[in-house]
Amino acid sequence: MQNENQVEKINRHDFLKKLGLSGASLMAVYCGVTMTSCKNEESTTPATSTGKTVTFDMGTTAYAKLLTKGGYHVDSANSIVIANTSDNGYVAVTLVCTHEGQLKVQYATNKFMCTAHGATFDNKGNALSVASRALTTYKVSQTGNVLTVTI
Template sequence: MNATNQAQKLSRFDFLKKMGFSGASLMAVYCGVSLSSCTNEGDLAPANAGGPATYDMSTAAYAKLLNKGSFHVDTANNLVIANTSDNGYVAVTLVCTHEGRKEVSYVANKFSCSAHGATFDNTGKALTVASRALTTYKVSQTGTVLTVNL
């Protein structure tokens, strides 16, 4: 190979750059990774992961959970606990599976994310926008105390 041909050779990086890719998209293509949501749900695990979280509904902080349709957001454990009209108590992750935003709440007998309008049924199954279900946790009740197994 002569010096002229050697100078015309491009590295893969230079080729992609000349094709119009730039910034993060160039790195994604060059490194063979795909870009997804900005937050990894695994990074937002409950503070008590592996242990239980308890909520005594006889206290003012959790008393609203005694009412059907009410919910409580536990930001320390990234949970939303709801008193549903059909399944009793349900606990799901606060982190929406659509884009990893911590904006899940409980409205009109379903879980929803205020960021992009994703909705989920009382089992956490995605109804709109999101393609994956919310992570759900087992809830048990003894008297006025709810226990969520994380």
């Protein structure tokens, strides 16, 4: 005799099979409408400007990759990514992704992207996918081989 308090454990496949196509469809529609991202993006605090300047001497080996189109540098200490883009010259953005606030923004294939959940941003930091808000961008100026970023 089975105890009334015992719970039958089933896997997801069996659950959906028992639920049937109509129930599964209803759940898919409900979840698709009510769940819009992994985390509430409103809770992600955007980077704020401090007026501090950071310099990158591209004449040194550490920053020489910035001389090449598509080259980028992640400055973890200042939470910025600076890239030599194909259309905008040098662009500096925050390292903090607007999707979930993770410090995972990089530059590749002509766009900024977050390696945590695949959010992508154009060369100006505008959101393309996953995230709904643009990355914070910073002013970049160049004197010879020295780039100055105002954060």
